[in-house]
Amino acid sequence: MAAxxxxxxxxxxxxxxxxxxxxxxxxxxxxxxGKGVIMYDNGPSEFFSWIEVTRSAISTAxxxxxxxxxxxRLKMNARYLGQFILDPIRVRLEGPVFVNSWYRSEELNDxxxxxxxxxxxxxxxxxxxxxxxxxxxxxxxxxxxLLIRSVLVEQVPFDRMLIEKGTESRPDWVQLEFNxxxxxxxxxxxxxxxxxxxxxxxxxxxxxxxxGIYL
Numbered sequence: 001m002a003a004x005x006x007x008x009x010x011x012x013x014x015x016x017x018x019x020x021x022x023x024x025x026x027x028x029x030x031x032x033x034g035k036g037v038i039m040y041d042n043g044p045s046e047f048f049s050w051i052e053v054t055r056s057a058i059s060t061a062x063x064x065x066x067x068x069x070x071x072x073r074l075k076m077n078a079r080y081l082g083q084f085i086l087d088p089i090r091v092r093l094e095g096p097v098f099v100n101s102w103y104r105s106e107e108l109n110d111x112x113x114x115x116x117x118x119x120x121x122x123x124x125x126x127x128x129x130x131x132x133x134x135x136x137x138x139x140x141x142x143x144x145x146l147l148i149r150s151v152l153v154e155q156v157p158f159d160r161m162l163i164e165k166g167t168e169s170r171p172d173w174v175q176l177e178f179n180x181x182x183x184x185x186x187x188x189x190x191x192x193x194x195x196x197x198x199x200x201x202x203x204x205x206x207x208x209x210x211x212g213i214y215l
Contacts, residue, residue, distance in 0.1 A: 033184055037079045044075065045082030047090045052099045053078045053129060058118075064108045070129070074103060077130035081178045085156045086132065092150040097136055100173055103129040119199030125160075131177040133164075144171045149214045151176070152207075159189040163205075164196055168213060171195075 043049040050070070059067040070078070081102075090097050104112070104126035112120035125131040136147040144166070151161060151174075159182065162175035179189055193205040 034076055037083060044078035045087045047087050048082045053102045056101045059108050062111065064105055066105045067108055070103065074129040077128050077180045078103065080180050080183060081130045081132060085158055085176050085178055088154045088156050089147065089150045092154055093136055093146060095136070095138065097134050097147065100133040100135060101126060102132040125177050128180065130180045131175060133173050133175045135173045142170065144174050145169055145214055147174055148210065152211055152215060157189040158191060160192045160194065162194045165199065
């Protein structure tokens with residue numbers, strides 16, 4: 001009959017077990033956060049820089065210096081958006097996709113909400129760095145219809161695509177969102193498409209309607 005282990009002996013048995021459990025939980029957390037992401041030095045993705053994430057014409061003009069501070073969480077969100085959505089579009093278009101606005105600090109977003117010149121909301125997804133307002137130029141003209149076509153053809157996993165102002169066939173810009181929380185919880189992106197002509201009233205489109213216009 002085996003002798004019973006003393007409390008001190010049990011501790012030395014349990015420590016390696018606890019360590020293995022901890023390593024397992026750590027590996028599992030890594031698997032959810034940052035899965036499929038490449039860690040580029042100069043930006044969130046191959047074709048976009050950290051400057052494009054943090055700077056906008058408004059932030060520069062108004063001097064929002066905190067706009068340039070990105071936490072690790074914000075950087076990871078920007079990587080998701082850049083690598084899963086913006087890079088594939090950039091490759092298909094074979095030309096630069098211009099960023100109007102990506103990350104917004106709380107101070108900048110509060111300024112935009114209070115201003116009468118912008119249609120910003122308090123809970124803007126820009127605060128999380130996983131959404132960006134973008135546009136595409138072709139032969140000297142704004143051609144966001146081609147940008148939207150690329151989104152649909154490439155079937156990039158957007159959570160929401162907001163087609164903003166301008167005309168239906170030639171919108172002024174497109175806002176593309178990737179829901180990082182859904183991704184890390186193994187939930188699919190929703191693929192919601194919204195259209196606005198004034199920044200206040202939104203109409204939800206089916207994917208088939210968008211394909212009928214842009215494909």
